Amino acid sequence: MKSTHLSLIAGAAVLAAVTGFATVTAPGAPADTGTKSAALLPVERSSLVCPAPSNSELAETQYTAFTPAGEGGDAKGTAELKPALPVVDDEDETDPKKVKKAEEAAKKAKEKADKPVLAVKEPGKPVVAEADGSDAPALVGTATGHLAPGWAAQQITEVTAGGSRGLLGVTCTAPDTDFWFPGASTAKSRQDYLHLTNPEDSAAVADIELYGPEGALKSEVGDGITVPARSSVAVLLSTLTAEAVDQLTAHVTTRSGRVGAVVLSADDTAGSDWITASEDPTGTLVLPGIPADATSVQLVAFAPGEDDADVKVQLMGKNAAFSPAGNATLHIKSSMTAAVDLKDVTRGEPGSLRLSPVRKDRATPIVAALRVVRGKGDKQEIAYIPATGPVGARASVPDNRAKGSTLSLTAPGATAEVKVTASAGSGGGEPAVETYTVKAGTTLAVTPKAPDGLKGSYALTVETTSGGPVHASRSLARTEGGVQMFTVQTLPDDGGTVEVPTARQDLSVLDD
Numbered sequence: 348m349k350s351t352h353l354s355l356i357a358g359a360a361v362l363a364a365v366t367g368f369a370t371v372t373a374p375g376a377p378a379d380t381g382t383k384s385a386a387l388l389p390v391e392r393s394s395l396v397c398p399a400p401s402n403s404e405l406a407e408t409q410y411t412a413f414t415p416a417g418e419g420g421d422a423k424g425t426a427e428l429k430p431a432l433p434v435v436d437d438e439d440e441t442d443p444k445k446v447k448k449a450e451e452a453a454k455k456a457k458e459k460a461d462k463p464v465l466a467v468k469e470p471g472k473p474v475v476a477e478a479d480g481s482d483a484p485a486l487v488g489t490a491t492g493h494l495a496p497g498w499a500a501q502q503i504t505e506v507t508a509g510g511s512r513g514l515l516g517v518t519c520t521a522p523d524t525d526f527w528f529p530g531a532s533t534a535k536s537r538q539d540y541l542h543l544t545n546p547e548d549s550a551a552v553a554d555i556e557l558y559g560p561e562g563a564l565k566s567e568v569g570d571g572i573t574v575p576a577r578s579s580v581a582v583l584l585s586t587l588t589a590e591a592v593d594q595l596t597a598h599v600t601t602r603s604g605r606v607g608a609v610v611l612s613a614d615d616t617a618g619s620d621w622i623t624a625s626e627d628p629t630g631t632l633v634l635p636g637i638p639a640d641a642t643s644v645q646l647v648a649f650a651p652g653e654d655d656a657d658v659k660v661q662l663m664g665k666n667a668a669f670s671p672a673g674n675a676t677l678h679i680k681s682s683m684t685a686a687v688d689l690k691d692v693t694r695g696e697p698g699s700l701r702l703s704p705v706r707k708d709r710a711t712p713i714v715a716a717l718r719v720v721r722g723k724g725d726k727q728e729i730a731y732i733p734a735t736g737p738v739g740a741r742a743s744v745p746d747n748r749a750k751g752s753t754l755s756l757t758a759p760g761a762t763a764e765v766k767v768t769a770s771a772g773s774g775g776g777e778p779a780v781e782t783y784t785v786k787a788g789t790t791l792a793v794t795p796k797a798p799d800g801l802k803g804s805y806a807l808t809v810e811t812t813s814g815g816p817v818h819a820s821r822s823l824a825r826t827e828g829g830v831q832m833f834t835v836q837t838l839p840d841d842g843g844t845v846e847v848p849t850a851r852q853d854l855s856v857l858d859d
Contacts, residue, residue, distance in 0.1 A: 396607030416471035424492020485579035496843035513618035516834030551604025630710025636755035636820030697792035739840030763814030774802030
């Protein structure tokens with residue numbers, strides 16, 4: 348019998364460009380085929396989800412979406428974010444009138460969900476939408492063709508009073524199956540909601556584990572949480588356990604489907620903001636962009652494996668890297684959350700934190716985040732900085748304003764050079780480009796040059812042009828009622844390109 352085998356490698360190249368899978372190996376091929384057999388191609392499809400912005404009637408939210416200018420795929424692509432469907436629990440309803448009313452409401456919600464809130468029309472120019480109050484929806488969406496590589500979205504919410512007071516910012520994330528959130532809490536003074544958003548057409552099922560300073564917290568209701576198709580649910584972490592723990596690590600996994608996950612944290616005395624997921628567990632972490640005027644910095648770290656971790660704690664400041672007095676190292680017990688108060692560690696200068704193994708031959712994987720406070724007393728405001736990967740080839744952050752934007756760049760290894768592009772404004776303006784040199788072991792905080800003739804908000808795109816890796820974050824700040832409100836978003840590589848095997852003509856005919 349004869350059988351003809353088309354090239355699996357050629358097909359894999361197409362699959363990777365569409366899905367973003369970075370590694371595809373033909374059956375029987377060696378695991379490492381060398382760089383000559385691989386090529387970088389722009390992704391042709393991206394997915395993002397954004398959580399519901401706030402439960403406060405005083406909330407004012409601005410959504411922003413953006414695709415950086417550059418070479419992409421099909422020029423006929425789209426990039427749209429649409430409202431998630433509301434979660435309706437009417438399984439036990441028997442009243443025909445109420446059932447009919449619920450069906451009509453579901454029909455209207457579906458019709459509304461088919462209309463985009465944000466639709467990027469061209470690369471290089473952000474689009475903006477606004478929503479007020481607690482009815483602002485979670486968003487789900489997809490970008491294709493030339494609008495997919497680097498597609499980014501973000502929401503900034505301002506709440507001027509109440510328990511959710513603050514400037515809350517969160518970057519919309521790609522759906523995934525595994526998330527770590529150091530810095531979450533079940534304490535009585537905190538209201539931490541884990542938002543799970545499912546962009547798929549079938550339900551997802553998620554599990555939530557909580558780890559405090561003494562290990563796993565007892566919980567019987569954190570398993571098997573269903574997130575309906577194209578919907579979002581919010582889970583109050585304190586309802587999952589009877590234990591009130593001030594600083595813990597939340598771990599989210601899915602047993603089916605993919606979700607976007609992020610924690611909305613509100614503190615009775617220090618305002619509120621989003622906690623985004625830490626970089627995946629690894630031996631060395633960088634947490635960039637601690638404000639110069641931070642009055643308190645708390646480090647929360649967790650070692651998910653079977654081994655304890657001993658890490659060096661270093662602040663990369665304006666001119667050099669050094670270890671904070673009394674906190675040069677941190678011991679993290681396996682499966683236990685460790686927290687240390689670094690106080691006003693930056694002492695009036697911007698900085699970034701680097702965690703690295705005390706012994707290079709024992710690089711135990713860890714996750715980490717910072718809880719940062721500005722102001723004192725009843726004028727406090729909080730933000731969170733998770734460990735994040737390097738900018739890599741390119742990273743973008745939408746929704747920068749004419750005032751209050753600060754870009755932090757840190758080079759934990761070798762000196763590096765980066766190009767920073769301010770896009771055209773959402774309402775008009777010409778792009779502006781600047782180049783910065785970031786010295787090894789330091790943090791450079793700059794006020795980006797806004798686009799000429801700026802109208803509306805603009806996006807920042809950071810590209811590493813030479814030298815070692817650079818980690819970055821952007822902070823937005825404004826003062827309201829004497830409170831220095833702020834929020835920080837990190838800028839990991841946007842994944843706009845993917846390494847795939849080079850297509851080869853392999854039309855071999857094999858005799859069985």
